[in-house]
Amino acid sequence: MRTLVISDLHLGSRLGHDVLRHQDALSHLLAAIDGIERLVLLGDILELLQGRARAAAAIAAPVLREIGRRLGPEREVLVVAGNHDRPLVRRWVRELGPALTPQTLVPANATPALAALVEWLAPARVSISYPGAWLSERVWATHGHYLDHHLIPVSGYGITRSRLRLSSADAASPAEYELARRPTVGRAAGSLPRPLAVLLDDAAELARAATMPTLKRRLLRPPLSPLTAMLLGFQMQRASIPALLRVVQRLGIDADWVVFGHVHRLGPLAADDSAQWQGPGARPRIANSGSWLYEPLLVHRANAPHPYWPGGAVVHEDGADPQAIGLLDDLDRETLAHRHGEAR
DSSP states (O other), X not given: OEEEEEOOOOBTOTTSXXXXXXXXXXXXXXXXXXXXXXXXXOSOOBOOSSSOHHHHHHHHHXXXXXXXXXXXXXXXXXXXXXXXXXXXXXXXXXXXXXXXXXXXXXXXTSSHHHHHHHHHTTTSEEEEEEEEEEEETTEEEEOOGGGGXXXXXSSTTSEESSOOOOOXXXXXXXXXXXXXXXXXXXXXXXXXXXXXXXXXXXXXXXXXXXXXXXXXXXXXXXXXXXHHHHHHHHHIIIIIHHXXXXXXXXXXXXXXXXXXXXXXXXXXXXXXXXXXXXXXXXXXXXXXXXXXXXXXXXXXTOOSSOTTOSOEEEEEETTSOOEEEETTTTSOHXXXXXXXXXXX
């Protein structure tokens, strides 16, 4: 089965960084769907942490309807919630409690929001799994937000709390991760005037970089986005991936590959050090599906291919290794910058 994995669409983002609301990006995704048998939406499909659920739904619904129509009734969508769209499953997961497993099938009517999303994706066949799902016998996928709890601050862009030992004696259940609370700036941004929301969004976008002691405040500006992106990639490989490996080990996931999203950094790419994208003994190997956000503070004046360029995806076929690809690499910066009001 040929599977396309995408994540971090953040449809309904208040600042309009979600590129699939625009037809040029959506057309590229629909063309890619023509060549697959299954689509995996690996979390943060909707932006539901900014206190604007109705506004997000109004933007997401037509996009997801087009995706569902393109897939048709013969093909499948697998939905896995992330931290920004966890309200899709949160109430049901809380009621399930300790019975939650690393791959728990969620009923389509678990919450009204989830039922609406399933309806938007019709006529495609929709299944929902949380917090992860097996894509094939040796490939497990999850949004990846559990890794936050092994970093300081509690964020996908922090630094390791302590040495992340991989010990079989330190097991954990998904319910334990679900019960651990994490702060977010999303709800605060949703209630602020737009100029303040922009500042707060920029701060959140670069919190991952700000946690690095070598990064000076003067570097957190769009003209220095190449350096910022490089530092964030370094942080992800040295902190976020080890934290993800920690989660995988604690949950008892025995996989050759783990595919995740969450940190918005597509990879591994040709220029990446493969040793930084794998666990002890070269397993599991890790792939990240990037994002569908145009983040000016990371791609200002950049050109594709780029690890933070919107349109990231992972392609997986049974019996083959997952591959990270960029589906929007032929859309130039000028097009995306114009869409999002960035000065050229």
